[in-house]
Amino acid sequence: MSNNDKEMMSGAEIFVKSLEAEGVETIFGYIGAKVIDIYDKLYDSKIRHIMPHHEQGGVHAADGYARSSGKTGVCIATSGPGAANMVTALATANMDSVPLVAFTGQVPNNMIGTDGFQEADIKGVTMPITKNNYIVNDVKDLSRIIKEAFHIAATGRPGPVVVDIPSNILKDKAKFCYPKEVDLPGYNPTYEANKLQLNRAAELINNSNKPIIYAGGGSIISGADKEINELAAKAEIPVTTTLNGIGVFDENNYLALGMLGMHGTTEANLAITNSDLIIALGARFDDRVTGKLEEFAVDADVIHIDIDPAEIAKIVETKVPITADVKLALDKLIPKIKEVKRPAWLKEIKEWKKIDQKADPEKNQKLLPSEIIETLYDLTAGKAIITAGVGQHQMWAAQYYKYSKPRTFISSGGLGTMGYGFPAAIGAKIANPEKDIFALVGDGSFQMNIQELATAAKNHIAVKIIIFNNQYLGMVRQWQELFYDKRYAATCLRKQSGCPSQCSGPNKNCPEIIPDFIQVAKGYGIKGETITERKDIKSALKNAIKADEPYILNFMIEEEENVFPMVSAGGSLKDMILRKDRKN
Incomplete structure (x- = not known):
């Protein structure tokens, strides 16, 4: 064998060496x-491999790993159905700008297009829902493509990148040389803000009477929490966040308004409605935030700072557009801002804070999510990482746990993917082994990826699962209650063949709950308990916190408890449905 042959590596070896x-x-x-x-070569690698029990769960876990750590998540699946099972999770990451690199197997190059066994055009399928994607046609290109994939995923506006690798590429041989740099002439994200635009922004802020900072997920990605706190304090500007922006500003701060939008706080929704200046930071004015667009902040000018120029002025008219990294832009903007106090503006907001209401636990026979989450907050001193699926429990998690640090609330925002919360918690725990990780899930959402109990159990991943069990697909049921005369079609998770065809709510004749989550957990070797009484909330949460293995708490909550405030679809932020308006 020649020395030249000894220098050659298979594509599978190049793959592993590139990741290392x-x-x-x-x-x-x-x-x-x-x-x-690839797996044959990973066998000898120091890279830790976590096997999910569904490919979607694997991508969500990589997503949770990325969001909680700021690193790029990495996942892999085989061709055809394996790759196709990743699609929902890739779309989830894409909507929320999560840096992921997803590798997929593919049939050999000479079989592509023949409808070979387990062939799927994953490049074509994922093109609309990823930041970029590749198919490797030559083993000599493999290391370069991997380098480019990681660079693209993590820079500019982050997002998932797919690398599809035909199986013959993994056997073909080439010399391994991992590039030190990438050469992508058409890819040049803008990081630094235009000086003239910064001056214009400073002038607007210094002359405003009712400004508001509206911070989105991009401000967390940028690492701009320190700068946002500094700007808010210097000019006494109240701060509201999107769902994905939660944690960028300490919610215990007197300037914090909480989340805005469809299930935002009254003070956030009314403040942005009555503001004269919106300072939008890494946010995209999505429909869940703006409500009826024609009535959204009609008297406010907009300063919009975002690294993605496509998002600026896409939804709302922008007076000062600034394409830049949020943190870098604020670093240059803050010295231009005058120190001021805004007692009149804050007094007005203080009155709006009194409007919010929540259910009184003393007046309810069954458990309320607010008391469970507030108790969890107290027991963890607000230092846990919370992941959530999608539905009512997601909104309760956003409303009742007071977040003070970025990357501590993780959920599917843009796509609204049920089943996200639990596998994301697994990824978050692997990235943050020293922290308490709680997956807050609904009984419907949890069953979307319940098989990941095996992943947590087999790998001794000590995530704690809190189920808000109301036996309904709660958020849709809430809509049916408020807008469809309690015609609970296909939302009751207990409904069986013996039930009447028309369901209008829980009653004493309802069948037994399916499944018994504690019995399911036992099947995976996981301990847990069902809680039905208020007096047991605290002790149950303590049991979960001290457990050094996965643990499930199944809270049987009030079946028809709703999320308030609420802005109806297409409604204006100023026209919120409040708890006191609910017709019982």
Whole structure:
């Protein structure tokens, strides 16, 4: 064998060496025939491999790993159905700007287009829902493509990148040389803000009477929490956040308004409605935030800072557009801002804070989410990382746990993916082994990826699962209650063949609950308990916190408890439905 032959590596070896060169510590993946060569080489690697029990769960775990750590998540699946099972989770990451690199196996190059066994055009399928994607046609390009994929995923506005690798590429050989830099002439994100635009922004802020900072997920990605706090304090500007922006500003601060939008606080919604200046930071004015667009902040000028120029002025008219990294832009903007106090503006907001109401636990026979989450907050001193699926429990998690640090609330915002919260918690725990990680899930959402109990159990991943069990697909049921005369079609999770065809709410004749989550957990070797009384809330949460293994708490909550405030679809932020308006 010549020395030249000794220098050659298979594509599978190049793949593993490239990940090691990129500093990858953990990969979430499900093996299959088209990626078996990769797994053979991973066998001897120091990269930690976590096997999910569904490919969607694996991508969500990589997503939770990325969001909680700021690192790029990495996942892998085989060709065809394996790759297709990733699609929902990739779309989730794309909507929320999460840095991921997803590797997929593929049939050999010479079989592509023949409808070979387990062939799917994953590049074509994922093109609309990823930041970029590749198919590798030559083993000599593999290391370069991997380098580019990681660079694209993590820079500018982050997002998922798919690298589809035909199985023959993994067997072909080439010399390994991992590039030190990328050469992408058409890809140049703008990080630094235009000086003239910063001056215009400063002038607007200094002359405003009712400004408001509206911070989104991009401000967390940028790491701009310190700068946002500094700007808010210097000019006494109240701060509201999007769902994905939660944690960028300490919610215990007197300037914090909480989340705005469809289920935002009254003070946030009314403050932005009555403001004269919106300072939008890494946010995209999505429909859940703006409500009826024609009535959204009609008297306010808008300063919009975002690294993605496509988002600026896409939804609302923008007076000062600034394409830049939020943190870098604020670093240059803050010295231009005058120190002021705004007693009149804050007094007005203080009155709006009195409007919010929540249910009184003393007046309810069954458990209320607010008391459970507020108790969890007290017991963890607000230092836990909370993940949530999608539905009522997601909104309760956003409303009642007071977040003070970025990357401590993790949920699917833009796509609204049920089943996200639990596997994301697994990824978050792997990225943050020293922190308490709680997955707050609904009984419907949890069952979307309940198989990941095996992943947590087998790998001794001590995530704690809190189920808000109301036996309904709660958020849709809430809509049916408020807007469809309690015609609970296809939302009752207990409804069985013996039930009347028309369901209008829980009653004493309802069948037994399916499933018994504690019995399911036992099947995976996981301990847990069902809680039905208020007196047991605190002790149950303490049991979960002290457990050094996965643990499930199944809270049987009030079946028809709703999320308030609420802005109806297409409604104006100023026209919120409040708890006192509910017709019982």
